[in-house]
Amino acid sequence: MAGHSKWANIKHRKARQDAVKGKIFTKIIREIVSAAKQGDPDPDKNPRLRAVIEKALSVNMTRDTINRAVDRGTGGGDNENMEEVSYEGYGVGGVAVLVETMTDNLNRTVSEVRHAFTKNDGNLGTSGSVAYLFTKRGEISFNDISLEEDVMLVALDAGALDIENDGETLLVITEWEHLGQVQDALNAAGLVSDNAEVTMSPSTTAEIDNVDDAEKILKMIDMLEDADDVQEVYTNVNFSAEVMTQLEQ
Numbered sequence: 001m002a003g004h005s006k007w008a009n010i011k012h013r014k015a016r017q018d019a020v021k022g023k024i025f026t027k028i029i030r031e032i033v034s035a036a037k038q039g040d041p042d043p044d045k046n047p048r049l050r051a052v053i054e055k056a057l058s059v060n061m062t063r064d065t066i067n068r069a070v071d072r073g074t075g076g077g078d079n080e081n082m083e084e085v086s087y088e089g090y091g092v093g094g095v096a097v098l099v100e101t102m103t104d105n106l107n108r109t110v111s112e113v114r115h116a117f118t119k120n121d122g123n124l125g126t127s128g129s130v131a132y133l134f135t136k137r138g139e140i141s142f143n144d145i146s147l148e149e150d151v152m153l154v155a156l157d158a159g160a161l162d163i164e165n166d167g168e169t170l171l172v173i174t175e176w177e178h179l180g181q182v183q184d185a186l187n188a189a190g191l192v193s194d195n196a197e198v199t200m201s202p203s204t205t206a207e208i209d210n211v212d213d214a215e216k217i218l219k220m221i222d223m224l225e226d227a228d229d230v231q232e233v234y235t236n237v238n239f240s241a242e243v244m245t246q247l248e249q
């Protein structure tokens with residue numbers, strides 16, 4: 001997918017910056033608690049928990065903090081009234097947006113989500129309006145494309161679905177439940193990835209070649225991610241090379 005790696009790099013850089021500010025720790029801890037509560041506390045037997053723990057480690061959350069969150073999930077208490085709800089809509093330029101939330105107050109959450117859309121010339125849609133454009137999957141990325149042959153041999157043997165090379169980044173694609181086993185195989189072979197995550201991948205992209213529209217989309221994403229109840233924001237945006245250059249200045 002043209003532009004994938006550059007957009008991915010913006011997201012990952014932003015995630016690291018947010019982690020420094022402590023903005024995402026609370027959200028990840030909440031997700032760990034929920035994953036442990038709804039499934040097995042052993043991440044090897046609970047793909048969702050394993051994926052969340054990998055995300056926690058990628059932003060340098062300590063093992064002690066992760067273990068305490070798992071214990072909270074298995075012990076009950078916090079988050080008993082939390083509900084997982086997804087919201088769907090469109091940003092400028094027809095960009096599809098999928099927002100995953102975890103909340104104990106639906107009225108507060110939908111108000112914050114709707115505000116982020118309308119403030120940036122977007123529209124909150126109905127359930128199912130954009131979800132069909134996204135597929136849940138695992139993605140393991142390597143910034144060193146010279147590793148392609150070695151990564152391909154190990155990853156496909158471990159159950160990966162495909163390997164993509166856009167000239168800048170290697171992307172290993174897996175079923176989301178198999179992300180952990182493929183990553184384990186790669187690590188065992190000495191092939192340590194630069195990023196691994198469970199994500200919602202779009203089947204089509206919305207091309208944005210206007211920097212003003214791009215800034216509105218990024219502002220909308222920022223507003224959504226700043227909302228306490230929002231866990232993840234996924235879009236099918238694809239910025240042109242010219243827009244990417246202006247955004248990175």
